[in-house]
Amino acid sequence: MIDLSSLASTRQITLRTVMRILLDRGAVSRAELSRMTGLSKQTMSEVFRELEDGGWVQLAGRTQGSVGRSAATYEVCADRALVFGADVGGTKIHAALADMHGIVLTELIEPTDLRGGEHVVGQLARMSGALADAIGLPAERILAGTVGIPGAYDPRSRQLFMVPNIEGLEGTPLVDRLEALVGFDVQVGNDVNMAAKGEQWLGEGKDVDNFVFIAVGTGIGMGIISERRVLRGARGAAGEISTLPIGSDPFDGRSLRAGALETAIGSAGIRGRYEGSGGETGLTVREIFDRIGRGDAIAIATLDEVARALAQAILAVSAVIDPERVVLGGSIGARPELLERVRHFLDRCMPNAPHCTISELGSKAGLYGTLATSLDALRESLFQTPGYDIPMPGAKPLEQIP
Amino acid sequence: MIDLSSLASTRQITLRTVMRILLDRGAVSRAELSRMTGLSKQTMSEVFRELEDGGWVQLAGRTQGSVGRSAATYEVCADRALVFGADVGGTKIHAALADMHGIVLTELIEPTDLRGGEHVVGQLARMSGALADAIGLPAERILAGTVGIPGAYDPRSRQLFMVPNIEGLEGTPLVDRLEALVGFDVQVGNDVNMAAKGEQWLGEGKDVDNFVFIAVGTGIGMGIISERRVLRGARGAAGEISTLPIGSDPFDGRSLRAGALETAIGSAGIRGRYEGSGGETGLTVREIFDRIGRGDAIAIATLDEVARALAQAILAVSAVIDPERVVLGGSIGARPELLERVRHFLDRCMPNAPHCTISELGSKAGLYGTLATSLDALRESLFQTPGYDIPMPGAKPLEQIP
DNA sequence: ACATTTGTTCGACGAATTGACTAATAGGCC
C-alpha cells in the first residue's frame, strides 16, 4: 500500500533536493551546495558522482576571484529530459519541445489532419518524433507531454468531450492512445486554461498568484489561475463564462443554448448589433472594428457595448474569485481600443478593479502553457517540486511537542 | 537556507507516516503496519516504543479469531493534541475544542465583549482556557486554533480589515496578539469561508470536491471550496458576491457602494421591494416571509424576485467556477420556500444546474469550519513530511529513467 | 609565507534490513 522503503530512500531525497536547487540556481559548486542543504561536503561529492554517472549534471566551470581554492561548478544537463507540448486548433497544430530549464528548443506548425480523431493522435505522435529529430536528440529523452484542445477532458472516463471544432475527437481516449504511441506520460488540457498557464509562465501572469485569462474571439472563454494552480471545477467547466447572465436575458431561449454573454458579444452578437443599429451588412468582426479608426459612429457604439458587457463580466468574475489581474487575449480581446474602453467602464462599476492588460504571448500562449504544464509534471515526478518554491513549514520533531 | 539534515530525519518521516495511518485507520497492530508501510517488523516495534513514550499512541486491545498468535493493536491517543475553534459574531462567540479525531469534546457560547478590539482577543484566550478546564485537560494540549470573523484578514500586514459588526477589531493584529496569549498557532478566516469549510467536513460538502456555500441573511456572501481547498483570491475577497451585477444596474451609484446583488436581495432590498409593491410597511424580512404561508400575494412575488436573482447569481458562479453543489445558509437562505423557487428558476436558465441544498449544520457550520481548519493545520504540522509526501505519485528512482 | 577555501579519506553513528529464534493462537487428531 504505502511503500516507504522503496520510494523515499534517503539518497533519493538527497538527489532530488540537489537537482532542484541546481535547476533553480544554475551552476553551483559542491561546497556551496553543501552549505545550502546542510549536508556534509563528501556526501555532496558522492551525490555528484552519482548524478554525473546518470547524465543529470555536468561540469560547468570553476569559480574565480575569491580567496581560497577555486571550486568546480556543476550544472544540470538541461536536455537530459525533454518535455513536449502541443496546441491543437481547428486548423493548425503548434507543437514544441523544451528542456528542463524551460528553454524552447524547437517548434513546429502543421495543418491539423482534417480526418480528425485517430489521425490527429497519430499526427501528434509523429510531430513529437520529428521535433526530437530536428534537434538531434533521441525521442526517449521526452519524459512528459501535454496537449491543449478546444474542448474538455473528463479524467474519470479518460475521454474528450465538447470538441466541436475537430472532427472525431469527441469520445476519444486521447491520453491513453497517445501515451501508447509515444511512450511518455501525457496530459490534456483546455486550450484557454493552457493559454492562462502560458501567461503565468512567461507572460502577464509571471509575478501574480491569482489572475484570469479571458479569450474573446469567435466565442468567449476564461482560464483561471488561482493560488498558482489552474482551476478546473467539478466538470472541467470552470471559466466557461459564455453563460454569464450579462448582456442579454438569461431566461431567453437563445441565451439558454448559446449563453447570455456569448449571445451579446460573440462574433454573431457583434455583427447582429452592428447591423441592427444601421451599420453596413455582411462585414466580419474584424472589418467592423477596423472602421473604428475611420470614425464609424456605429462601430464605435458597438465597441462600447462589447466593452460594457465585458466590464460587467470582469466585475462578476472579480466578485466570485477576486483575481489580481485580468489578461485579455483572442482576436477581439487583444485589441487595444477594446482594452481602453473596458478600463473606462470598469472604473465606473467597481471601486477596486483588477488590473487589465493584453496578453503578452498572443497566439503562442496556449503552446507555452502546454510546455509549462509538462514541465510541472516533469518536475513533480522527478524532483517532487510542485510549484516553483520550496516551502518547508516549520515542522517540529514530534518529541519536542509539549 | 534549505536545511535538509534537521528537517527530514528519516525517523521523523517514519513516525509521521505511522501516525497518519493510525489516524486514518483507527486501531492497527504493529505487524499490520509493517506490511502496510513496507518497514520491517522491529523497526515498527522501535517506532511504537518511541510513540508510546511520547504519549502519542496507546494499547487498544488484541486481535482475535484468525489463525496464529494474536496481535496487540495500538491506537492514537486522540486527546494528546487538541484544537481550538471560535466563531466570532457581532453578538455571540461560539467556541469549541476537538481532539485529533475531530471529535468535538466541549463547546461554549458567550456574548461577544461589546467593548471590542483587545477585549475580544482576551475573551477568546480565556474561553480556550475555560474549555480545556471543562474537560479536565491541560491547556498546553491545544496545539492549533482558528478564529472565524465576519470580515477579512490580510496575511501580509497580519491585520484584520472590513469588520463592520465588531467594535475596534479593524486593524488589530489578531493573530499575533492571540498567539502571544494562548501559546498555540492561530489562523483567522472569514466566517462564510469557515461555514463552507464546516459543511465540507461534516455537512453537505462531505463527499464533494467542488462546492460553494452561499449565506443569505442581512448581507449575502459565499464561501468556495475548490478541489477541497478554501479559495481566498488575491485580496481575500473571493466569494464576495454582493457586488455581482445582477438584479440592479451595476453602473448605478447605489450599487457601486453596496453591490448590485446586495441592493436587490439584501434585507433592505427585500423590504423596499415589498413595500414598493404595496405591501405593509415596517415589517422585518422574517415577518414578510412568514406571510407567504398565509397567501400574501405581494410576499410571494417578493420571494420570487429574490429567488430569481439568486438563481442568476448561482448561474454566474457556475459559469465562473463550475461547482458540483450549492449549499444555501443564513437566516433567509435556509428557508425551504426559497430553495424551491431557486430550483425552479435555475432549471429555466441553466441546462446543467448544480445540485442545490440547504445547509446541514445551520448556525454551527462556522464553528465546525474553524475546528476543521485547525485540524488541517495540526495534521500538516505534525504528520506531514515537509516537502516529501510519502506516497510519491509515480516517482521512479532517478537512476531508472532512460 | 599565510590565510582561506575546496575536496578527499577514515572512523563512528543512527536507521533500517535480514534471518534466526521465541511466543502465542486456531484447528485437527487422538
Add this chain to the structure above:
DNA sequence: GGCCTATTAGTCAATTCGTCGAACAAATGT
C-alpha cells in the same frame, strides 16, 4: 481434554546504507 502442527506476532544479533565530523591534502588570492 491433551497434544501436535501450521501460522502469525514479536525480539535479538549481525549487517548495510547514508550521513557526519575531523583530519588532511590541494589550490588560490593577498
